[in-house]
Amino acid sequence: MTAAGTSVPSRPSRLTRRPSLAGWRLLRLELRRSTLLPLLPLLAVLLAFTELRNDLSHPPLWPVRSADLQVQVELIGAIVAGLAAWTAARDGRRHVTDLVTAACWPQWVRQLASWAAVTIWATLFYAACIAVVFLATARQATWGGPIWWLPAVGAAAIVAFSAAGFAFGAFFPGRFTAPLVTVGALFAPQIGVLATQRNQAWGRVSPAVNATVSGTGTFFPFHPGLSIAQIVFLAGVIAAALGVLAWPAAAGGRWLRRAGAMIALAGLVAAGAGMALAGTSRLEAEGVIVPALHTAASDRLITYRSACDNSSAVPVCLHPAFRAQLPGLAAYLDPALSQVAGLPGAPVRVQLSRGTPGDISGINIGSAGGTSSAISRSIGGPTISGSPPVLYLSPSLLLNSSVARISQELGPSVAVTIIQAVIYGRPAPSPAQRAVEAALLKAAGLRLQAVPPGTRLSGNGVPGPEPGSPVSAAANRFAALPAAARHAWLTAHLAALRAGRITLAEIA
Amino acid sequence: MNVEITDLTRRFGRTVAVAGVNLQTGPGVFGLLGPNGAGKTSLLRMMATVLPPTSGSLRLLDRDPVGYGPRKEIRRRLGYLPQALGYYPGFTVAEFVEYFALLKDMRPAQVPGAVAIAIERVSLGNKARAKLRTLSGGMLRRVGIAQAIVNEPELLLLDEPTAGLDPEQRVQFRALLRDLGNRATVIVSTHLVEDVGAACTEVALMNEGKIVFHGTPDELTVRGEGHGTGDAPLERGYSAVLAQARA
Amino acid sequence: MTTAATTPSSRPAVPPTRLVRLHLVSRGIPACLLALAGCAVTLRIALHWIPRSGPGARQLPLLLEAAAAAIIGVVTRSPFGEPERATGRWLPVLRLGAAVALTALAFGALAAGSAAAHLDYGYLALLRDLAGMTGIALLAAAVVGGSMAWLGPLAYWALAISRDWTTPWVWPGRPPHDFGAALCAALVFAAGTVVSTVRGARDSVGE
Numbered sequence: 001m002t003a004a005g006t007s008v009p010s011r012p013s014r015l016t017r018r019p020s021l022a023g024w025r026l027l028r029l030e031l032r033r034s035t036l037l038p039l040l041p042l043l044a045v046l047l048a049f050t051e052l053r054n055d056l057s058h059p060p061l062w063p064v065r066s067a068d069l070q071v072q073v074e075l076i077g078a079i080v081a082g083l084a085a086w087t088a089a090r091d092g093r094r095h096v097t098d099l100v101t102a103a104c105w106p107q108w109v110r111q112l113a114s115w116a117a118v119t120i121w122a123t124l125f126y127a128a129c130i131a132v133v134f135l136a137t138a139r140q141a142t143w144g145g146p147i148w149w150l151p152a153v154g155a156a157a158i159v160a161f162s163a164a165g166f167a168f169g170a171f172f173p174g175r176f177t178a179p180l181v182t183v184g185a186l187f188a189p190q191i192g193v194l195a196t197q198r199n200q201a202w203g204r205v206s207p208a209v210n211a212t213v214s215g216t217g218t219f220f221p222f223h224p225g226l227s228i229a230q231i232v233f234l235a236g237v238i239a240a241a242l243g244v245l246a247w248p249a250a251a252g253g254r255w256l257r258r259a260g261a262m263i264a265l266a267g268l269v270a271a272g273a274g275m276a277l278a279g280t281s282r283l284e285a286e287g288v289i290v291p292a293l294h295t296a297a298s299d300r301l302i303t304y305r306s307a308c309d310n311s312s313a314v315p316v317c318l319h320p321a322f323r324a325q326l327p328g329l330a331a332y333l334d335p336a337l338s339q340v341a342g343l344p345g346a347p348v349r350v351q352l353s354r355g356t357p358g359d360i361s362g363i364n365i366g367s368a369g370g371t372s373s374a375i376s377r378s379i380g381g382p383t384i385s386g387s388p389p390v391l392y393l394s395p396s397l398l399l400n401s402s403v404a405r406i407s408q409e410l411g412p413s414v415a416v417t418i419i420q421a422v423i424y425g426r427p428a429p430s431p432a433q434r435a436v437e438a439a440l441l442k443a444a445g446l447r448l449q450a451v452p453p454g455t456r457l458s459g460n461g462v463p464g465p466e467p468g469s470p471v472s473a474a475a476n477r478f479a480a481l482p483a484a485a486r487h488a489w490l491t492a493h494l495a496a497l498r499a500g501r502i503t504l505a506e507i508a
Numbered sequence: 509m510n511v512e513i514t515d516l517t518r519r520f521g522r523t524v525a526v527a528g529v530n531l532q533t534g535p536g537v538f539g540l541l542g543p544n545g546a547g548k549t550s551l552l553r554m555m556a557t558v559l560p561p562t563s564g565s566l567r568l569l570d571r572d573p574v575g576y577g578p579r580k581e582i583r584r585r586l587g588y589l590p591q592a593l594g595y596y597p598g599f600t601v602a603e604f605v606e607y608f609a610l611l612k613d614m615r616p617a618q619v620p621g622a623v624a625i626a627i628e629r630v631s632l633g634n635k636a637r638a639k640l641r642t643l644s645g646g647m648l649r650r651v652g653i654a655q656a657i658v659n660e661p662e663l664l665l666l667d668e669p670t671a672g673l674d675p676e677q678r679v680q681f682r683a684l685l686r687d688l689g690n691r692a693t694v695i696v697s698t699h700l701v702e703d704v705g706a707a708c709t710e711v712a713l714m715n716e717g718k719i720v721f722h723g724t725p726d727e728l729t730v731r732g733e734g735h736g737t738g739d740a741p742l743e744r745g746y747s748a749v750l751a752q753a754r755a
Numbered sequence: 756m757t758t759a760a761t762t763p764s765s766r767p768a769v770p771p772t773r774l775v776r777l778h779l780v781s782r783g784i785p786a787c788l789l790a791l792a793g794c795a796v797t798l799r800i801a802l803h804w805i806p807r808s809g810p811g812a813r814q815l816p817l818l819l820e821a822a823a824a825a826i827i828g829v830v831t832r833s834p835f836g837e838p839e840r841a842t843g844r845w846l847p848v849l850r851l852g853a854a855v856a857l858t859a860l861a862f863g864a865l866a867a868g869s870a871a872a873h874l875d876y877g878y879l880a881l882l883r884d885l886a887g888m889t890g891i892a893l894l895a896a897a898v899v900g901g902s903m904a905w906l907g908p909l910a911y912w913a914l915a916i917s918r919d920w921t922t923p924w925v926w927p928g929r930p931p932h933d934f935g936a937a938l939c940a941a942l943v944f945a946a947g948t949v950v951s952t953v954r955g956a957r958d959s960v961g962e
Contacts, residue, residue, distance in 0.1 A: 021617075022615075025610055025619070029603055029610075032603075050913050050914055079906075082905070094594045095593075095594025097558075097594075098588070098590045100608075103583055175783055176787070176790050179826060183822040183909070
């Protein structure tokens with residue numbers, strides 16, 4: 001140790017001191033040495049195997065992926081809350097309480113610096129998750145763009161988790177604080193979810209509840225009212241948590257503590273306001289609406305120019321968001337369409353039905369006594385209507401998005417609908433009509449099952465004629481014809497077949 | 509006078525750690541001796557403004573630390589090394605000293621230079637970038653001294669500063685103390701009477717919360733002539749005063 | 756100062772009761788028991804609100820099991836560090852006893868918390884899942900320190916609920932009577948217990 005005389009640095013006056021620069025340097029130190037930093041790679045690995053993997057397996061629709069990002073924040077936020085609580089208890093754990101107390105910066109300012117370091121890293125990490133998901137979606141999606149409100153709620157939730165966890169750790173330092181805070185942070189959003197399931201609207205303030213329903217952002221616009229209420233609530237939580245840190249006597253001077261009290265009070269008011277706003281929310285067919293933040297002008301359905309595939313017997317046109325599903329859907333519908341293409345009554349085009357938001361989202365609010373109560377959900381089946389006839393598919397079917405899921409939902413019903421629309425001209429089908437229908441369905445690749453009336457069919461089977469019956473024999477005979485011959489016979493005899501004037505023996 | 513203590517008392521429950529201490533001291537090195545549990549650390553902590561007194565008055569650097577503003581000004585001019593030094597293991601030596609330099613409201617432009625000087629003064633210049641968890645106990649103690657002196661304090665409080673230092677380091681530390689004492693009030697609490705003899709211009713001896721001797725090291729030595737037990741004159745004076753206080 | 760030497764025949768076969776008590780107090784056992792009781796109470800309340808079957812019936816109770824395991828992992832942190840390691844033969848015994856006893860207590864508390872409600876997957880699965888995650892917590896304590904051991908079981912919980920796993924190494928995804936899953940959970944618990952007994956929790960982790 002040297003005793004060499006050194007010049008005593010002149011003590012800066014209050015006017016020349018640069019607290020902002022010192023604060024930035026303090027923050028830089030905290031950022032470099034934050035507990036969260038070395039754990040981020042582990043957190044990334046965990047998310048890669050859990051949330052991110054699930055997100056990227058969902059349909060590549062911007063609204064779906066945006067909503068996933070909001071819900072994903074539960075896990076990240078909980079771990080951040082636990083680590084923030086851990087950071088807050090650092091001084092006691094490392095026995096530096098006296099040292100830092102004897103320094104002149106207020107305790108509150110020191111705490112804010114260490115909290116800010118944890119929060120900045122957590123928010124940057126979440127931003128990286130958003131980037132990964134949105135970059136992947138940008139490569140896969142064919143229409144639309146991100147709904148930024150949803151990850152914004154997620155980011156606000158991250159900061160709120162961090163602030164609340166830090167406050168807990170500061171006031172209740174102990175070896176169990178960090179894990180209990182993490183578990184509590186995993187639990188807390190679920191309280192809102194459970195409340196929502198019990199028709200308690202205030203529960204929607206939870207970041208685990210998002211404002212979207214099936215079709216949001218694709219067929220009808222996203223209404224940000226609930227997201228706004230959630231952000232107001234989360235901002236209130238942040239302010240309250242950081243404000244209470246200034247309450248202890250050691251936190252700082254009187255004015256600083258008063259400022260902290262005001263901030264905490266403002267936070268509580270904001271949180272209450274957010275919860276109250278969410279409490280007025282309603283689940284409508286087009287999503288969650290907060291009346292105070294909703295304008296009727298935003299209820300218009302989204303207009304779009306259909307994307308069409310002309311490779312099948314008739315054009316198949318869908319919302320451009322489902323462009324990637326066009327080839328598969330066209331291939332799925334072609335076997336049935338090609339049997340009857342060009343015949344009277346056969347659909348000349350396949351497209352999505354316009355429908356109401358309720359038809360699209362599958363949510364229909366039932367009312368009893370003037371108040372919304374029971375919610376019924378219905379999925380519309382394929383229909384043929386119009387002149388010339390058009391096959392309409394329900395948009396709600398496509399929101400499952402993969403062809404395999406669509407074929408599961410549709411089953412054989414679309415083929416039956418197409419063929420019956422052409423063959424049947426009267427309510428009670430004649431034996432010849434049933435035989436031709438069976439033949440066409442068989443040619444379209446469907447499995448016919450002969451079952452007694454009232455028996456449930458298994459798998460994707462359709463009811464067919466009794467094996468060995470004259471109808472079955474005629475159907476087999478007709479199905480054995482080349483496709484061109486079948487089509488030619490139908491062209492020549494369709495009118496008579498529909499009128500019921502064709503007998504089984506007259507079928508080619 | 510940088511330190512003016514009048515009838516200062518501190519109780520922990522029913523235990524009286526500091527019992528009506530009166531003390532005044534100015535620039536120089538002031539040694540605080542006493543057996544375990546005498547109240548030295550509690551007195552030092554009160555002077556460091558981290559422990560409020562139960563009663564009595566305390567003025568540090570012409571300010572009353574009860575008020576927030578004056579307390580803040582005192583802390584800006586204070587250096588404190590506690591007996592049990594905690595640290596953040598992941599910090600480097602330079603970062604740890606820098607952290608406290610910033611917390612003591614040093615001008616940011618001055619901090620890097622002050623940190624470098626403080627680290628050099630404790631002979632840890634070659635360890636500036638070493639993580640604290642890699643240092644020995646004695647080196648950690650020197651890091652603690654560095655953070656205490658980084659802001660060139662007007663009041664420097666050191667509790668057992670030479671614990672863990674090797675003899676060579678202790679000699680150098682005493683020279684540092686003498687140098688610091690030219691400009692500031694340095695109060696050193698220690699069990700090592702040779703540290704007091706070598707560096708201090710004044711010494712007080714505490715026993716059971718009270719000051720039982722206040723004078724120069726030479727006066728303490730005189731008290732031990734022909735009376736106390738010990739291997740060195742100062743030790744004999746120390747034990748003689750204690751024996752008299754306990755009698 | 757005098758030394759009191761003990762002959763091999765005079766050494767007790769079990770740690771003295773006072774040593775056990777002091778060891779438990781040093782690990783924060785009173786607060787640990789309170790926390791486990793809190794988990795049990797929360798489980799009781801949660802079972803009233805969550806669905807009786809399906810994924811929702813599994814996630815929250817499993818989270819509370821993970822919380823109990825996390826608490827047991829945190830308990831392993833020693834406040835003494837090296838001086839405690841440089842002692843005699845009782846420390847491994849105390850560590851083993853604490854780990855096993857706390858796991859049993861945690862199971863008892865959670866079982867009691869679910870006694871008056873419907874536990875979708877049964878007590879056998881509860882024991883399996885809890886023991887397995889406790890093993891993870893003990894292994895995490897040996898690697899990253901007792902204070903951070905809670906990250907292990909909670910990360911495992913997140914992994915387990917992320918999708919429908921079929922591997923027995925993610926035992927919460929398997930049926931209650933699945934032998935493979937029970938074996939895997941038991942192996943992990945045994946490994947964690949052995950490591951915790953022999954090595955204890957790592958002393959400290961850097962900031």
